[in-house]
Amino acid sequence: MARISVEVDGIAYEDDVEPRLLLVHYLRDRLGKTGTPIGCDTTNCGACTVLLDGTSVKSCSVLAVQADGCDVTTIEGVSSDGEWHPVQKAFHEEHALQCGYCTPGMILASIDLLKDDPDPSEEAVRQGLEGNLCRCTGYCNIVRAVRRAAQEMRVTTP
Amino acid sequence: MIPASFDYFRPSTIEEAVDVLAGAGEEAKVLAGGHSLLPLLRLRLAYPTALVDVGRVAGLRGVSDRGDHVLIGATTTHDEVVRSPIVREHCPLVALATATVADPAVRHRGTFGGSLAHADPAGDLPAVALALDMVLEVRSPAGERAIPAAGFFLDYLESALAPGEILTGVRVPKLGPGWGFHYEKFHRTAQAWATVGVAAAVRQSNGTVEEVRVGLTNMGSTPVRATAVEEAARGVEAGQNGGLRRAAEQAAEGTDPPADLHAQPDYRMHLARVLTHRALLSASAHRSPAT
Numbered sequence: 001m002a003r004i005s006v007e008v009d010g011i012a013y014e015d016d017v018e019p020r021l022l023l024v025h026y027l028r029d030r031l032g033k034t035g036t037p038i039g040c041d042t043t044n045c046g047a048c049t050v051l052l053d054g055t056s057v058k059s060c061s062v063l064a065v066q067a068d069g070c071d072v073t074t075i076e077g078v079s080s081d082g083e084w085h086p087v088q089k090a091f092h093e094e095h096a097l098q099c100g101y102c103t104p105g106m107i108l109a110s111i112d113l114l115k116d117d118p119d120p121s122e123e124a125v126r127q128g129l130e131g132n133l134c135r136c137t138g139y140c141n142i143v144r145a146v147r148r149a150a151q152e153m154r155v156t157t158p
Numbered sequence: 159m160i161p162a163s164f165d166y167f168r169p170s171t172i173e174e175a176v177d178v179l180a181g182a183g184e185e186a187k188v189l190a191g192g193h194s195l196l197p198l199l200r201l202r203l204a205y206p207t208a209l210v211d212v213g214r215v216a217g218l219r220g221v222s223d224r225g226d227h228v229l230i231g232a233t234t235t236h237d238e239v240v241r242s243p244i245v246r247e248h249c250p251l252v253a254l255a256t257a258t259v260a261d262p263a264v265r266h267r268g269t270f271g272g273s274l275a276h277a278d279p280a281g282d283l284p285a286v287a288l289a290l291d292m293v294l295e296v297r298s299p300a301g302e303r304a305i306p307a308a309g310f311f312l313d314y315l316e317s318a319l320a321p322g323e324i325l326t327g328v329r330v331p332k333l334g335p336g337w338g339f340h341y342e343k344f345h346r347t348a349q350a351w352a353t354v355g356v357a358a359a360v361r362q363s364n365g366t367v368e369e370v371r372v373g374l375t376n377m378g379s380t381p382v383r384a385t386a387v388e389e390a391a392r393g394v395e396a397g398q399n400g401g402l403r404r405a406a407e408q409a410a411e412g413t414d415p416p417a418d419l420h421a422q423p424d425y426r427m428h429l430a431r432v433l434t435h436r437a438l439l440s441a442s443a444h445r446s447p448a449t
């Protein structure tokens with residue numbers, strides 16, 4: 001067992017974990033944060049994407065012990081004061097999901113993308129989300145939602 | 159799947175890392191970004207008894223300008239390599255190839271050193287290491303040694319790293335003015351590995367090709383240096399209708415490409431020729447100003 005301390009969605013945790021425990025399993029099984037789904041066994045799909053110290057990572061391919069001392073943001077921590085994050089709002093408004101399985105990962109990857117590029121072209125959104133697979137939407141509405149959120153965020157944070 | 163159990167160590171200095179690795183037994187492995195190793199553990203294709211995490215070892219991460227070469231620390235992430243102004247200015251081929259690796263989230267975790275140490279011939283960076291004659295710096299209880307890329311990739315997933323050796327950094331020689339670069343990657347989907355990839359560097363003067371370096375991705379059990387192309391291209395006229403096409407015809411010379419779901423060997427050989435031509439044309443078109 002190894003002792004880790006992490007901050008997840010603003011709350012500090014200390015836990016003893018087996019070194020082989022994957023971060024995604026720690027989030028889901030130990031903390032009950034089932035907002036982060038697992039979609040594959042090959043690090044391809046991006047459904048499990050979270051922010052680790054602010055950058056997007058696939059939590060199925062990070063050990064919980066590697067996150068020791070870090071700050072983790074899951075889909076459950078992106079809204080604030082009961083207000084949806086602009087990216088969440090835009091996904092809702094643009095109908096950027098059908099089954100919703102890819103959505104938590106898409107939203108976190110999009111938040112990271114917009115931090116880097118506040119006004120991404122359609123091509124830049126597609127490139128930025130290349131590690132997140134969606135089996136339902138065909139991506140068009142996802143791209144639209146991310147660009148809408150970008151516009152929204154530029155207006156609200158000048 | 160859940161990986162089999164292992165012990166975990168997280169040293170904070172290189173001396174400590176070398177000691178811990180030496181004491182952790184033959185089945186211990188170094189863990190860097192984990193983006194090749196953890197997928198293997200999850201599929202239970204590897205069973206190390208211990209992982210020595212070098213992710214927080216001081217001094218292994220970052221890029222520095224060392225005069226005639228650039229030193230890229232082993233644990234520098236792909237993302238940091240692509241963003242590094244030093245890499246972009248002095249070894250653009252490294253930045254070009256690294257930008258094609260996987261997707262942003264993988265590039266946030268995967269490391270430059272890990273990509274070379276893993277010695278996957280389908281990885282994009284080993285071919286670049288060969289083409290640019292990089293030198294790999296290694297530490298072990300016996301001290302330090304430097305391994306030229308030409309002697310580093312021994313076989314499929316097998317490098318010249320001995321048990322107990324840790325890759326600390328990689329020297330990338332600066333090629334100087336007059337060179338142009340391109341990495342041409344053929345893959346089926348945006349985040350996929352290369353079916354075939356070609357790393358090319360071309361030096362020309364007044365429309366004549368003076369020197370060419372070509373490294374091939376996924377054309378054998380190791381990355382391959384296309385020496386026949388390099389020889390054939392010397393002295394030819396640059397541009398569409400010049401001798402670059404004829405030189406590129408040699409690209410599959412001496413290769414033994416794998417067969418898999420994506421391509422058969424003869425198709426890979428065809429791709430190597432076509433992509434090498436494209437890579438040479440682009441590299442000669444994107445020449446850095448001859449200052």
Ligand SMILES: Cc1cc2nc3c(=O)[nH]c(=O)nc-3n(C[C@H](O)[C@H](O)[C@H](O)COP(=O)(O)OP(=O)(O)OC[C@H]3O[C@@H](n4cnc5c(N)ncnc54)[C@H](O)[C@@H]3O)c2cc1C
Pocket residue numbers: 042043044187188189190191192193194195196197212232233258259260261264267268269270271272273275276280281282283319323324325326349350351352
């Ligand atoms: C979905 C996906 C897609 C990918 N696509 C591509 C792609 O298109 N092109 C590409 O090139 N790569 C691709 N990769 C691989 C990625 O680039 C990995 O990051 C890289 O291969 C390994 O780097 P790492 O730091 O993650 O190494 P790890 O997984 O930590 O280690 C890999 C191996 O190297 C050894 N090792 C690592 N660091 C050291 C060191 N400092 N000293 C000694 N030994 C060391 C480890 O013991 C292990 O055997 C992909 C990976 C994923 C998950």
Ligand code: FES
Pocket residue numbers: 037038039040041042043044045046047048049058059060061
């Ligand atoms: S679950 Fe598919 S990438 Fe993590």
Ligand code: FES
Pocket residue numbers: 096097098099100101102103133134135136137
């Ligand atoms: S909405 Fe179903 S996978 Fe994307």
